Amino acid sequence: MAAADSPSAALRRRDLCSRGIRLAGKMRSDVISLLDTYVERQGLDASASVAAVEGVPVAAVEHWDEQGGTQRLLENLAAYRAFRTLLAQMLEEQREQLGEADAALGRALAAVLLQVSAFAYHLEELLRLESSRGPPSEEGAAAPAPPHLGLFERKLRGLGVLQELAQWAVRSARDLRQLAKLSPGSSSVPSPTESP
């Protein structure tokens, strides 16, 4: 987008990055509270760490500092879209499993799902600014069916989803700070990185 080099685009981008960083921060602290609630309600061991859950986007990345702005946004967007689906599945399973018995957990899950959706939307906005192609569409990408798992496996899978989401929330804040550092074009006034 030619507009990406304009001063107003640079300002908008800086603004989106700052807000995104704040969103990521809030999301992270809510996910951590949710994790505490989840572990307690599901009767899991708080120190359990679940290795590589299938279908969950992994936050771990090599050569992170070498990534370009668009690549960062694309990876983040793909992850949060996946989490949106995963959390919706978890919410559904939780309602089936516990019914109304655990409204608190349901509410907390729904609140985080909302934040994940909002963050995905925010990333789409940034991608429109960053890349002439804009964000990839979601049409035709059918949500993968949740694997058939026993109750305990489902609980562990849920734990893995939330642990990885907490990790992503930290990574996203870092990604957005890196993005904010990149100067959009030589014509624009270099802007200092805003601290959240």
Next chain:
Amino acid sequence: DSHIQYERVGADVTMKCGSMDWDAAVTWTANGTDIDESHLNGSYLILKNVDLTQSGQYSCYEGSSWHLKYQTYLRVGTPPKEPVLLCRSNNYPKGFYCSWHLPTPTYIPNSFNISVIHGTREMVCEKDVFPKNRCHIRYLQLFSTVKYKVTLTVTNALGKNSTTVTFDEFTIVKPDPPESVVAKPVPNNPRRLEVSWQNPSSWPDPESFPLKFFLRYRPLILDQWQHVELSDGTSHTITDAYAGKEYIIQVAAKDNDIGTWSDWSVAVHATPWTEEPKHLTTEAQVTETTSASTSSFMPPPTTKICDKGAVVGNGAVAVCWTAGLVLAAYGLLFI
């Protein structure tokens, strides 16, 4: 033939004089001093319940010819106890280091071997030249939920021991304390102190990985600290300082999102601006002789001449009101 022999504290040691027969006539020396025959069993030297002081060079000479038949260096020590291992990242996201020590010395040489496993991958921890008991690792991946498992094995001639620590990428992050902490009075502001500091130089990228700070301050004469948490910036103005009191100030740092607080920085001292120039040197015990009307510690008025034994107010400082008036008047004369 000279070699080294390692034995445990408290062990019984039997030394043979090389290939000499048991009934050969020999003389043993320890660090050049003849050993009494009572310690000999034939030509064997018997040392019972050895202690650290018995380390040294032991030599065996043939009786008549004084040929050196055998020599050994005895080193008395202990097998290693479980080592203490600590891993920390003060330069996130570059990597982390692990350092170790033994809780008690072994008195003999030890070798250390460290292994770092991340999931299925074995990583190499590069030994530092200084300090010796330390190695560092570069992160290959960031934002991983997979834990790191570090095992340190210490081995010496008398045994081995090991310890393992397991941690994830975020929990070991602990920056070094902030540097160049400076505290200055603010002119014409008797209750303010301006504090500034810098990010620790070991923190590689404060722009992308900003630090937040914790400031603590108190007047020297009180025990209780005031605390301020600052989410950004490397300066802060204290606005509630007690006038005329010397303050001690420290700052700590933490990554904005992960890890733990650093240790406290080096302490700095500062006293807020006061109206009258002080004629007495500002040392730890500042005598209250200024007539600064903004002082919160007003000494109780008394018409008595202060005697040495009198202690008023909070007991920490002897206050002499009348003497103060005299000195203040004196001070004014010299302005």
